[in-house]
Amino acid sequence: MPVTMRDVAARAGVSIKTVSRVINNQPEILDGTRQRVQAVIDELGYRPNAVARSLVSGRSHSIAIIVPDITGPFSPEFVFGVDNTARAEGYSVFLASTRGDPEEEVEQIERLAAKQVDGFILYGTRLPAEQLRILSTHHRMSIVASRKIPEVALIRLRSYEGLQEITTHLIRLGHRAIGHVGWSAGEDRERVDGYRAALMATGIEVDPRWIVLSSQRSVEAGHLSAHKLLQQAPEITAITCFNDAHALGVMQACEELGRRIPQDLALVGFDDTPFATLVKPKLTTMRVLSVELGQMAMQQLLRVMAADKPYHEHLEVGATLVIRESCGAQNATAPIGINSSL
Amino acid sequence: MPVTMRDVAARAGVSIKTVSRVINNQPEILDGTRQRVQAVIDELGYRPNAVARSLVSGRSHSIAIIVPDITGPFSPEFVFGVDNTARAEGYSVFLASTRGDPEEEVEQIERLAAKQVDGFILYGTRLPAEQLRILSTHHRMSIVASRKIPEVALIRLRSYEGLQEITTHLIRLGHRAIGHVGWSAGEDRERVDGYRAALMATGIEVDPRWIVLSSQRSVEAGHLSAHKLLQQAPEITAITCFNDAHALGVMQACEELGRRIPQDLALVGFDDTPFATLVKPKLTTMRVLSVELGQMAMQQLLRVMAADKPYHEHLEVGATLVIRESCGAQNATAPIGINSSL
DNA sequence: TTGTACGCGTTATCAT
DNA sequence: ATGATAACGCGTACAA
Numbered sequence: 168m169p170v171t172m173r174d175v176a177a178r179a180g181v182s183i184k185t186v187s188r189v190i191n192n193q194p195e196i197l198d199g200t201r202q203r204v205q206a207v208i209d210e211l212g213y214r215p216n217a218v219a220r221s222l223v224s225g226r227s228h229s230i231a232i233i234v235p236d237i238t239g240p241f242s243p244e245f246v247f248g249v250d251n252t253a254r255a256e257g258y259s260v261f262l263a264s265t266r267g268d269p270e271e272e273v274e275q276i277e278r279l280a281a282k283q284v285d286g287f288i289l290y291g292t293r294l295p296a297e298q299l300r301i302l303s304t305h306h307r308m309s310i311v312a313s314r315k316i317p318e319v320a321l322i323r324l325r326s327y328e329g330l331q332e333i334t335t336h337l338i339r340l341g342h343r344a345i346g347h348v349g350w351s352a353g354e355d356r357e358r359v360d361g362y363r364a365a366l367m368a369t370g371i372e373v374d375p376r377w378i379v380l381s382s383q384r385s386v387e388a389g390h391l392s393a394h395k396l397l398q399q400a401p402e403i404t405a406i407t408c409f410n411d412a413h414a415l416g417v418m419q420a421c422e423e424l425g426r427r428i429p430q431d432l433a434l435v436g437f438d439d440t441p442f443a444t445l446v447k448p449k450l451t452t453m454r455v456l457s458v459e460l461g462q463m464a465m466q467q468l469l470r471v472m473a474a475d476k477p478y479h480e481h482l483e484v485g486a487t488l489v490i491r492e493s494c495g496a497q498n499a500t501a502p503i504g505i506n507s508s509l
Numbered sequence: 510m511p512v513t514m515r516d517v518a519a520r521a522g523v524s525i526k527t528v529s530r531v532i533n534n535q536p537e538i539l540d541g542t543r544q545r546v547q548a549v550i551d552e553l554g555y556r557p558n559a560v561a562r563s564l565v566s567g568r569s570h571s572i573a574i575i576v577p578d579i580t581g582p583f584s585p586e587f588v589f590g591v592d593n594t595a596r597a598e599g600y601s602v603f604l605a606s607t608r609g610d611p612e613e614e615v616e617q618i619e620r621l622a623a624k625q626v627d628g629f630i631l632y633g634t635r636l637p638a639e640q641l642r643i644l645s646t647h648h649r650m651s652i653v654a655s656r657k658i659p660e661v662a663l664i665r666l667r668s669y670e671g672l673q674e675i676t677t678h679l680i681r682l683g684h685r686a687i688g689h690v691g692w693s694a695g696e697d698r699e700r701v702d703g704y705r706a707a708l709m710a711t712g713i714e715v716d717p718r719w720i721v722l723s724s725q726r727s728v729e730a731g732h733l734s735a736h737k738l739l740q741q742a743p744e745i746t747a748i749t750c751f752n753d754a755h756a757l758g759v760m761q762a763c764e765e766l767g768r769r770i771p772q773d774l775a776l777v778g779f780d781d782t783p784f785a786t787l788v789k790p791k792l793t794t795m796r797v798l799s800v801e802l803g804q805m806a807m808q809q810l811l812r813v814m815a816a817d818k819p820y821h822e823h824l825e826v827g828a829t830l831v832i833r834e835s836c837g838a839q840n841a842t843a844p845i846g847i848n849s850s851l
Numbered sequence: 852t853t854g855t856a857c858g859c860g861t862t863a864t865c866a867t
Numbered sequence: 868a869t870g871a872t873a874a875c876g877c878g879t880a881c882a883a
Contacts, residue, residue, distance in 0.1 A: 171860055182870045187862065195868060217623040218569065219860035221560045222875050229603075229624070237589050243580040250579065250606050259621060261571075262604040264592050279601060281559040282571065386783070415787060441728070445757060445788055513876055524854045529878065537852060561876035564859050 170213040179207040190215055221283055230286045230468060231261035231279040233272060235293065240384070240410055240438050241457035245290055245311075248461020256469060258285070267352060269293045280306055286468045293353040304477065309468040311460065313357040315481075320471045322464055322482045326437070329453045329486040330361030331368075333407050333435050336488060338369050340496060342405040342433060346377045348392040348417055350384050350409040358437065362407050376400040384409065389416020397424060404432060405494075411436035411443055411452055414493070418446060429495030439489055448492035455486045512555040521549040532557055563625055572628045572810060573603035573621040575614055577635065582726070582752055582780050583799035587632055587653075590803020598811060600627070609694060611635045622648055628810045635695045646819065651810040653802065655699040657823075662813045664806055664824045668779070671795045671828040672703030673710075675749050675777050678830060680711050682838060684747040684775060688719040690734040690759055692726050692751040700779065704749050718742040726751060731758020739766060746774060747836075753778035753785055753794055756835075760788060771837030781831055790834035797828045 172190075176183045181204060188196045189204045207213075221227045232249055234242050246262060253260050261284060263275040272294055276287060287308035292299065296316045302308065303319040310319050313326035337345055345366065349359045359378065366373050376399045379392040389408065393416055396406070408414040414436030418428060426432050428448055436443060436452035443450040463482065471478050490496050514532075518525045523546060530538045531546040549555075563569045574591055576584050588604060595602050603626060605617040614636060618629060629650035634641065638658045644650065645661040652661050655668035679687055687708065691701045701720065708715050718741045721734040731750065735758055738748070750756040756778030760770060768774050770790055778785060778794035785792040805824065813820045832838050 169860095173860080183861085184863085184870060185868085188869090191862085197868065200868080214619070214623055216564075216625065216860050218560055218563045218625045219875090220862075222558075222564055222860080222877095223862045225875080227560065227624075237592065238585040243585045246604070247578075247580050247606060250604065254605070259603055259624060260605065261601055262588070262592065263596070263602065264589060277556070281556055282569075282601060283558065283560045386787075442784065442787060445728075445784060447789060511876095515876080525877080526854060526879085527852090530853090533878085539852065542852085558876055561859090562878080564861090564876080565878050567859080 169216075170211045171216070172213070175204065175207050175211060175213050178211065179204045225283070226285055227283045228257055229259045229261060229282070229284045230288065230465075231263060231275075231284045232288045232290060233263050233265060233275055233292070234290045235265055235267040237262065237264045239291075240412060240440055241455060242290065244457035245461040245464075248458040248463075249288055249465045250461075251458075252462045252465035252469075256465075265293075267293055269353070273298075276302065276306065286472045288464050288468055290464070291355075293355075295354055303479075307468065307471045309464050309471055311464050312355070314354055318479055320467055320478060320480050322460065322467060322484060324455065324460070325483055325485045327357040327361035327364070329437065329488075330358045330407060331365045332488055333437070333453060334362050334365035335369075336490075336496070337405045337407070337433055337435065337494065338365065338371075340405075340433065340494065343371060344374075344377070344400070344403040345371075345405045345407060346396050346400060346403040347379070348389055348396060348406055348408045348413045349378060349380045350382070350388075350413070351380045352382060358409050374400065377403060381413075384412055386412045386416045386419070389413030390419050391416070393417040393420035394424075397421075397426070406432060406434050408434070408436050411438045411440040411450060414450055414452070415442060415446065418493075428493050433495045434493040436493075437486070443489070443491065451491045451494035451496070452489055453486035454489045456484075460484060511558075512553045513558070514555070517546065517549050517553060517555050520553065521546045567625070568627055569625045570599055571601045571603060571624070571626045572630065572807075573605060573617075573626045574630045574632060575605050575607060575617055575634070576632045577607055577609040579604065579606045581633075582754060582782050583797060584632070586799035587803040587806075590800040590805075591630055591807045592803070593800075594804045594807035594811075598807075607635075609635055611695070615640075618644065618648065628814045630806050630810055632806070633697075635697075637696060649810065649813045651806050651813055653806050654697070656696055660821055662809055662820060662822050664802065664809060664826060666797065666802070667825055667827045669699040669703035669706070671779065671830075672700045672749060673707045674830055675779070675795060676704050676707035677711075678832075678838070679747045679749065679775055679777070679836065680707065680713075682747075682775065682836065685713060686716075686719070686742070686745040687713075687747045687749060688738050688742060688745040689721070690731055690738060690748055690750045690755045691720060691722045692724070692730075692755070693722045694724060700751050716742065719745060723755075726754055728754045728758045728761070731755030732761050733758070735759040735762035736766075739763075739768070748774060748776050750776070750778050753780045753782040753792060756792055756794070757784060757788065760835075770835050775837045776835040778835075779828070785831070785833065793833045793836035793838070794831055795828035796831045798826070802826055 172183050172186045175186045250260050265271040289310045300318045311322045313324045347362045363373050379396045381388040381392050428434050436450045439452045439454035443452050514525050514528045517528045592602050607613040631652045642660045653664045655666045689704045721738045723730040723734050770776050778792045781794045781796035785794050
């Protein structure tokens with residue numbers, strides 16, 4: 168049914184190869200024939216079949232992004248960044264959400280590998296390091312994570328250092344009993360660990376009651392965790408959070424409990440989601456440049472795909488502390504949120 | 510380099526066709542041979558090449574979602590809904606952001622059509638109705654929009670009726686001078702028009718000064734529009750908005766101008782983004798079930814793809830008024846936001 | 852039950 | 868400069 172090169176060739180009275188030359192702008196061809204063939208192409212509305220091309224060339228000019236949850240805090244921005252760079256380089260983008268299920272992650276990789284995608288970007292993968300190393304030997308991929316994963320192409324988000332910085336900031340403001348509303352799944356515990364490290368570095372012993380972990384990253388999860396935390400450790404004067412969503416949940420809980428922020432309790436988030444500037448008090452948090460992160464990941468993947476041997480590379484990306492109102496910092500400055508557009 | 514059916518066949522001492530039968534679970538085969546072949550498949554780590562399959566079958570088991578902006582207010586949820594249903598049906602999903610550029614929209618469709626995707630979902634397309642009609646004859650597609658578009662498979666979001674309902678609600682609360690902070694692009698003016706219609710139905714003449722349109726849909730755009738609106742028409746006592754982002758911008762402006770919400774000014778949004786319940790006062794808005802919308806679109810596309818002739822179908826999806834605090838309704842109830850998870 | 856041979860639409864290698 | 872023909876990896880008549 169669709170028009171093929173053969174149809175064009177027949178109609179133009181030339182061979183298939185000549186049509187191929189015209190399509191691919193190859194030089195060895197008379198201007199006359201080229202124009203004649205081009206005319207037929209336009210007339211018949213011929214469009215090259217990329218699948219047939221892929222079969223021959225072995226390259227699909229498609230890549231895949233695997234994310235746990237596209238609706239997550241900055242997945243959309245990340246995907247946007249990847250998508251931009253990908254298209255600029257002539258790649259189409261497959262997107263797959265795995266709901267944080269490691270098995271589904273593997274399934275999707277298999278399925279898309281069968282479709283001959285040229286590369287993968289794994290964002291916030293839940294797979295263990297060893298499995299990622301093996302996958303990296305079978306498929307070209309760039310991994311974006313907070314963990315350190317050996318022998319892969321990785322962009323590491325410095326979450327650990329981020330929470331270290333946040334916590335240290337609170338310590339400098341005079342806080343000693345600092346709680347953490349956190350999250351954990353698989354090997355990813357960077358943020359809690361950064362929080363712990365900062366306290367220990369100052370010689371403060373971390374009371375286990377100060378930490379409440381959840382397997383969710385929603386506002387509601389933060390809300391529940393905060394209630395539990397403030398009940399079992401009422402002495403705390405500051406709370407660090409896994410992300411802004413958790414922080415917002417904490418704010419709700421504080422309102423219910425009558426604890427004022429920042430007077431009675433200092434609070435900091437992580438991610439600098441658009442919410443941060445829209446709540447009262449404005450949320451102190453760590454800013455992550457997600458769009459840029461996506462661009463970096465795609466660029467790294469391009470290098471991985473271009474290399475003819477296994478290519479490992481570790482890049483690190485920091486998060487910057489954005490001091491607003493919720494932490495009660497004296498010299499509070501309030502930068503304009505870059506994520507403020509819906 | 511990769512293992513092919515031929516390799517498996519040779520190693521197992523059978524023909525290619527026999528391997529094919531094992532792969533596709535066809536019955537006419539001895540259990541003995543099946544197991545022997547399967548063993549070789551596992552041993553060699555053979556994986557079928559979906560590209561070659563596509564070339565033969567003409568079906569790619571891939572579909573494409575085209576959105577103006579993946580980071581938009583409910584694009585992620587929509588994509589999530591599509592993705593879920595798609596995977597359940599064995600489809601992989603291409604995603605392409607067009608930044609609202611109609612030309613890029615067409616380019617992406619062409620590019621992905623060349624890759625033989627089995628269908629398209631166009632979400633919030635900026636293309637004119639006539640062009641969409643033509644595209645629908647060339648490609649299987651489901652279109653999600655607020656407009657009415659003839660002769661295509663469409664899921665229409667009842668934005669017009671939504672703004673009608675919102676505005677009527679405000680009129681019932683006693684407001685007469687009602688403004689609109691809006692957006693327009695291409696043929697899509699449903700929301701302003703719904704607002705207008707409601708006022709006119711009550712016999713209120715719409716003062717042009719009451720309407721400020723912007724080409725952006727960000728908080729910042731709403732902020733600017735609100736300043737302009739309140740300056741040129743200070744008499745208004747209520748504002749309807751294109752979306753929640755605009756409404757948040759209006760809130761910022763009101764704070765700067767010292768106009769209290771809802772006492773001095775009633776305010777309503779549209780979309781019921783997670784923000785809505787997190788700001789003070791909580792935002793009255795229209796809820797759109799984006800995930801479900803995505804599922805519907807994919808299901809419609811499945812019908813379009815299954816049909817052997819052009820298949821047109823018009824579905825409509827409403828938005829529900831969620832009354833919170835910002836509109837100053839007496840009998841305010843405050844449903845729990847369903848979008849509250851980050 | 853199993854195998855042979857051809858076709859899917861394109862690119863690439865050789866001739867001419 | 869152009870063309871015949873063989874791949875690419877798989878499915879499918881049709882034959883054995």
